[in-house]
Amino acid sequence: MTENLGVLGEKSSRRSGAERVVSAPLPTVYGQFQAIGYLDHDRGDEQVALVYGEIGTENVLTRLHSECLTGDAFGSRHCECGDQLASALRAVAAEGSGIVVYLRGHEGRGIGLLAKLRAMALQAEGLDTVEANLALGLPVDARDYGVAAGILHDLGVRSVRLMSNNPRKREALVRHGVQVAEQVPLLIEPCESNITYLRTKRERLDHVLPHLDAVAHGS
Numbered sequence: 001m002t003e004n005l006g007v008l009g010e011k012s013s014r015r016s017g018a019e020r021v022v023s024a025p026l027p028t029v030y031g032q033f034q035a036i037g038y039l040d041h042d043r044g045d046e047q048v049a050l051v052y053g054e055i056g057t058e059n060v061l062t063r064l065h066s067e068c069l070t071g072d073a074f075g076s077r078h079c080e081c082g083d084q085l086a087s088a089l090r091a092v093a094a095e096g097s098g099i100v101v102y103l104r105g106h107e108g109r110g111i112g113l114l115a116k117l118r119a120m121a122l123q124a125e126g127l128d129t130v131e132a133n134l135a136l137g138l139p140v141d142a143r144d145y146g147v148a149a150g151i152l153h154d155l156g157v158r159s160v161r162l163m164s165n166n167p168r169k170r171e172a173l174v175r176h177g178v179q180v181a182e183q184v185p186l187l188i189e190p191c192e193s194n195i196t197y198l199r200t201k202r203e204r205l206d207h208v209l210p211h212l213d214a215v216a217h218g219s
Contacts, residue, residue: 015041018150026050030086031093036155040147045105049151050089053097059181061098062160063088064148064169066106069113077193078120084186088163091184099155101148109133110142128200141205145169149176165207187211 018038026035031052038047065088071081085100092098108116111133119132133140149172152160159179162170163186170180187209190198195215201207 017041018047018147018154020154028089030089033089036151038147038151038154040105042147043105043144045147047104047147047151048102049155050092050100050102051155052092052095052099055097055099055155055157057156057158060157060160061092061095061163061184062152062157063092063098063100063163063186064145064173065100065102066109066143067102067104069107070116077191078123079194079197080188080190083188087186087188091163099152099157099160101151103143103145103148106143109140110144111136111138123197128204129197130200130204141168145172146176149173149178152178165201165209167206167208183208185210190215 018040020036021039022037024035024037026033028050033050033052036049036051038049039045040047063084065085066081068076068079068081070076071079071083072085073082075082085102088100092100107113108119111119115136115138118136119129119138122132122135123129127135130140152173157178159181160173161182161184162173162180163184164170165186167183170183173180185208190212195212198207198209198212202209202212
């Protein structure tokens with residue numbers, strides 16, 4: 001019995017949430033950022049917030065960017081992720097202050113890289129991004145934004161101007177105690193390779209993408 005209580009005590013004292021580990025200057029093509037590294041004790045992921053200038057506490061221009069290796073690093077035109085990341089970094093630099101939280105563990109809306117590639121293979125056969133995940137027996141969106149809110153809390157941020165087209169990000173931040181003063185569109189011009197993907201995000205995942213109205217259906 002004593003041994004079991006010891007195990008329970010050990011579990012109860014285990015750390016949770018996001019722990020700030022390191023801060024280092026990061027010169028980029030967009031400007032001079034401060035890269036603040038965090039350890040997510042709940043999921044084991046290493047996270048980073050790129051902070052530009054003096055951010056303050058209210059109405060901070062902020063992007064929560066889900067990791068996308070294919071888009072962010074390889075320049076995939078299957079999605080708009082790489083362009084959104086670049087646009088967000090340019091926007092906070094132009095603003096003079098802001099934050100881009102880069103969320104690792106969010107690959108493929110949380111299903112992981114290999115599963116995302118499997119889903120992309122199914123999309124090449126005609127399924128949309130939602131149908132492909134479901135065909136693999138996977139959730140449509142498994143992302144959790146609790147660690148992002150924890151990072152913003154650690155940075156002293158109480159409210160943000162959120163660069164996102166996804167209403168679920170806004171809802172998640174509010175649920176975790178970060179107010180969203182404004183949702184700032186982050187619209188990327190579609191191309192032939194991603195127009196179907198973007199339409200699915202609008203029609204089935206409730207993303208606000210009004211610029212797609214200007215693109216002829218079926219183009």
